[in-house]
Amino acid sequence: MSSTTGTPGTPGSGTDQTGPYEDRKPASDEARSAFTPPLGVPYPATPEEEHPTSEFALPQGLRPEAPAEQEGSAFAPPGSTTGQTPLPSSSTTGGFAFTPPHGIPIISLTKEAPWQDRARTMLRMPVHERPIPERIERTDETGPAVPRVLDLTLRIGEILLAGGEGAEDVEAAMFGVAHAYELERVEPTVTFTLLSISYQPSLVDDPVTASRTVRRRGVDYTRLSAVFRLVDDITSEGITLEEAYRGLAEIRRNRHPYPSWGLTLASGLLSGGASMLVGGGLLVFVAAAVGSMLGDRLAWLASGRGLPEFYQFVVAAMPPAAMGVAFGLAHANVQASAVITGGLFALIPGRALVAGVQDGLTGYYITASARLLEVGYLIVGIVVGVISVLYGGNVLDPGLRRLAPEQGLPVYNEPLVQIAAAMLLALAFCVLLQQERHTVLFATLNGGVAWVIYGVLVNADLDPVVGTAIAAGLVGLFGQLLSRYRYASALPYVTAAIGPLLPGSATYFGLLNFAQGNMQEGLTSLIKAVSLALAIAVGVNLGGEVARLFLRGPGMAEPGIGRRAAKRTRGF
Known part of the structure; x- marks a missing residue:
């Protein structure tokens, strides 16, 4: 009785499959290939013809990975996160709501609040956290054209920036x-001379920019106030684009x-009032006023000839200085230094x-540097x-005692006269700034205070x-209060x-020391002038910020409306 030898359980063996191989199907004779290996050479465990496999198949013993999620949009929120609680769904947005670690603050954007506060609240918020504009019921399906809204926005920003408003x-x-006309994803950008909006x-969709x-700047606070009222009508009253x-x-x-001759007269009154602040009498008042008015007319002439503003200031500063030098050369019993100091008050920017300084403190460093x-x-x-x-005066008479820096200005302490002079100076400034008549009284009283x-x-x-700095801070506080309750700038x-707080005398004595070769004393005086100027700017800004932080406006649920500050590193 013959038998075929082979490995148990392998194809080609004549024995039945037993043990662990009992589940395998016996190989039939018909399934054998003509290329049967010789005796002693086993068949492969699994013929490729009967069990085709891929070269990328997982090795035996490894568990297959879970099926990957269906590929979706890059902007779609994830359905779940590994090891975290699933994100809560939002019925209002139709998807999942994202909550930042610090939470989303509740923002009160009532129409009764000033539009400046409402806009500042959303300006520094990320786009996805800004409230959606209130939709206006329209009979037609199309809203205002986007290019026209952007053009109107840029024209309004141009008037404000040219009028001296902060960035x-x-x-x-x-x-x-832009938000009032239902443009949700909008980003305005302001620099010293360029405005853009995207x-x-x-x-x-592609952005529209x-x-x-x-190119030209002009001081007209009447126009500035009118633009603020227009913006308030757009954001609160919902006027149409054509209106x-x-x-x-x-x-x-x-x-x-105010006419041009009124501006010239106001320039003279400003310099005269400034000279009275430092102890000048009636003759000094007249001399400072005449010198300032001559300088103003020369500046207008230079402007009409197309000269840059730098040269306009050069020619405007000469007549007041010439008046003071003339009194010094004549050895008149007049405080020539007070004449020149008064003339400088009308020119200090x-x-x-x-x-x-305000742009720098609020994070607009490019615009601040340019200003x-x-x-x-x-x-x-x-x-x-x-x-x-x-x-030139020192060349004509090296011993100008009336202009000697060491003499300085005498201590002058006449409260009633100085308060009247300060209010006159503020009144003249109001005219030069082309303010509305109903604001002149408040600004004049604020200057006296x-x-x-x-x-x-x-x-x-x-x-x-x-x-x-303290006096300027109270000026900024009172000014911010008046502007908030009048919805104005x-x-x-x-x-x-x-x-009245401008450093006219410190500036003058610094220049005088430079002219007479006293560089160290001149530098000291100019540093003092710069310190006083920065104290004014910082004080005004701080007063405005105090008003926004702690004082309630109409329609506000909390003291002030939140405005996110720019993130800053701490020294590194």
Whole structure:
């Protein structure tokens, strides 16, 4: 009895499959190949013809991975997270709601709050956290055209930036207008001369971007206040786009409230009032006023000839300095230094300085650098004009005792006269800034209060820089209060009121020391002037921030509406 040898359980063996191989199907004779291996060579365990496999198959003993999730959009929220609690669903958005670690604050955006607060609240929020604009019921399906909304927004921002408004307030106005016309994903950007705004309809659509350049600047706070009222009507009253365009065109057509001769007279009154602050009499008042008015007319002439603003300041600074030098050469019993100091008050760019420091404190460093550079150029123009005249006077008479820096200005302590002079100075500033007539009284009183506070603090032996900062802070606080309850800009109530605090005397004596070769003393005086100017700017900004932080406006549930500060590193 013959038998076939082979490995048990292998194909080709004549024995039955037993043991662990009993489940296998016996190989039939018909399934054998013509290429049967010789005796002693076993068959492969699993023929490839009967059990085809892939070279990428997992080795035996490894568990297969879980099936991957179905591929979706890159912008879709994940369905679950490994090792974390599933995200809660949101019935309002139709998907999953994302909650940041610090939570999403509850924001009150009532129409009764000033539009500046509502816009500032959303301006620094991420796009996905901003509230959706309130939809206006329309009879037609299409809303306002996006390019026209962006154009209106840029035109409004141009007027505000050219009028001296801070970069943050300009961005807030632009954002408020665009948001009022239902543009959700909008990002305004403001620099010193360029405004741009970008709108993205959705995450998959191309953005629409428009820009506008501010080439000419003019001081007209009446127009500035009108633009603020227009923005308030757009954001609160919901006027149509055509009505907004008509209102903007009417603002541009309006003439300045004061004629050019009124501005020249106001410049003279400003310098005369400033000379009285430092102890000048009636003759000094007249001399300072005449010198300032001559300088103003020369500046208008240079402007009409197309000369840059730098040269306008050079020629405007010469007549007041010439008046003081003339009194010194004549050896008249007149405080020539008070004449020149009064003339400098009308030229110091306090408005641009405050705006530049405010932009820096609020995180707009590019705009702040450009504004401060502009202030530097204008001050250099004043320096060139005054020093050229003082140098000529020293050449004619080296012993100008009336202009000797060591004599300085005598201590003058006449509260009633100085308060009246400070209010006159603030009143003249209001006219030069082309303010509305109903704001002049408040700004004038604010300037008088600022001088009273400064005088009390300095007479109490407090450092002048600290006293200036405190007085300027109260000016900013009062101005912010008035602007919030009138839904207007704070500049008309603040800029003129800081006029009595400007460092005119410190600037003059620094220039005089430079003209006479006393570099160290001149540098000391100019550093003091810069310190006083920065104290004014920081104080004004701090007063406004205090008003926003702790004071309630109409319709606000909490003191002030939250405005996110820019994230900053701590020294690294």
